[in-house]
């Protein structure tokens with residue numbers, strides 16, 4: 001069985017930033033020339049880093065259809081750029097750059113104009129605030145509509161601190177010593193600062209910062225309530241103030257990554273008065289506020305707090321002038337008659353409004369596919385894709401959309417197309433900017449499953465689920481295919497029919513791959529999600545096994561050559577499956593698996609997840625009675641470890657705040673004690689995602705070889 005390594009160089013589309021750089025009228029034909037930059041990341045094994053690069057494309061159009069499109073020049077690596085944004089007119093560009101100077105990491109804020117750098121501010125030396133936030137959760141970099149100011153989010157400045165025993169300081173000196181520049185506080189060197197957990201480590205207290213382009217003066221905004229952490233900010237109409245999402249962080253912070261259920265609200269702070277006003281509900285979670293092109297309305301997503309960490313969203317609209325809030329698309333409990341199952345999206349694209357400010361576009365999971373959905377003011381229009389696969393809206397500018405489209409056997413390509421007029425969305429036509437070649441030797445299909453009656457959920461009856469099956473087309477006559485089963489993590493997430501490098505490579509190696517979206521996954525209605533908490537370790541495990549058993553009945557697969565691979569809650573399921581079906585799986589690979597909820601709750605950044613998924617209501621002053629801990633243990637894979645026979649390969653990230661590595665080590669020790677074949681790979685400098693180039697590449701190779709070895713291939 002050969003392994004092709006060059007696949008690990010496959011580029012991934014990161015973001016697409018359309019810019020109207022040039023608009024021309026040729027002869028008396030009204031052609032617009034539209035340039036845009038697409039940003040990509042690619043694994044570079046030699047440099048052991050994900051390199052970021054951009055590629056420019058040119059599009060000729062006549063405001064209704066694309067006449068010509070294609071690449072304009074070659075790729076250019078983007079080094080050190082953390083954030084960049086063009087001004088609304090395209091005349092200027094702001095860049096946040098990190099650079100290591102004499103061993104010290106510094107951040108610079110650059111303002112570019114046409115062919116020169118107007119300004120470069122050394123933010124580290126200026127010391128107005130801490131590091132600028134470059135993440136998707138809080139981060140933003142936004143020009144004012146007037147193009148005179150720039151808004152961004154940074155860590156609040158912390159007081160300079162020194163030891164009580166700093167040499168040369170007398171005991172009776174003032175506790176606070178005034179130095180020439182700033183106050184120095186004694187004895188706070190070891191102060192604990194809570195942060196927002198996995199992937200947001202050392203991000204604790206964000207502040208809104210505004211740069212005055214002309215004077216280069218940076219203002220850290222006052223007036224934000226002390227119990228609120230602001231982020232995802234933008235300028236209000238007429239630049240009178242800032243609109244932002246504020247997360248409550250009292251009594252303590254919980255992990256935010258993959259946790260859309262954190263209490264948060266929309267706020268507005270007026271720059272003149274400093275007055276801060278709450279614009280949305282006090283008891284829900286919001287994200288992705290987006291101002292309409294006519295500056296009259298703000299659309300945003302909203303869902304419930306506590307409970308499942310990802311849920312079906314409401315699409316809400318705030319009218320800036322009437323101050324009224326309306327629900328554009330509500331939560332969908334079960335699939336509607338037109339098949340729409342609700343909005344499941346972690347965020348709206350940076351531009352999502354149609355030019356007429358009447359429609360909002362988004363990509364969202366619909367069962368096992370990612371499609372582009374148009375929401376109208378009163379009803380929901382949908383794009384029904386002619387081709388299968390998954391589409392992701394990257395950006396829209398004056399109704400010209402840029403999307404990424406892929407499928408399990410075809411890497412992502414970029415497509416452009418004009419949004420048709422209202423009500424004719426199904427007449428969408430796309431122009432592909434750069435063809436990617438489908439992998440002719442991989443076939444895929446989506447399978448639907450209805451659990452057997454005895455497994456129906458009495459509280460949420462009649463739910464179904466599905467799976468995506470990838471198969472190598474070339475099969476040796478008379479042979480049967482080995483099968484790799486991959487349940488996703490979350491558990492409230494979803495595997496959609498898009499290009500996933502690792503599964504495509506496994507297929508190229510001759511494995512069939514089954515991606516299971518068990519009950520509790522996103523994209524199937526809110527009831528589907530709510531059916532799982534309290535039933536983890538049984539309902540999800542049985543759904544996966546039911547899908548596997550159903551697929552094996554097709555006859556193309558070797559029942560003696562089945563492996564299971566999963567990360568996080570997917571690792572939880574993998575470990576449960578080899579414990580509950582001990583002779584069935586011949587190899588198991590578990591990445592940062594949840595193995596024991598009762599020991600995880602004390603060290604994870606999401607203790608509420610352990611409580612909720614075990615079937616209890618969470619509140620911050622919950623008392624973990626023995627009965628609750630016992631229930632958590634009983635629902636954990638460690639409970640079944642004594643039955644395990646399957647060889648297990650564990651992969652742990654040293655810096656994992658979500659599912660701390662001690663979970664994997666606890667399971668590792670149990671297997672060692674039982675003399676079950678187990679190997680543990682430890683990845684320093686890697687967190688829960690194990691997504692750095694070293695961990696991803698080494699992890700894939702070792703997983704593939706582990707499966708080959710233990711399936712005797």
Ligand SMILES: CC(=O)N[C@@H](C)C(=O)N[C@@H](C)C(=O)N[C@@H](C)C(=O)O
Nearest residue numbers: 258309489490491567568569688689
């Ligand atoms: C809410 C949450 O983070 N739950 C975790 C237990 C979990 O399963 N998270 C997944 C979304 C996850 O992290 N999946 C990645 C790492 C994967 O490899 O599957």
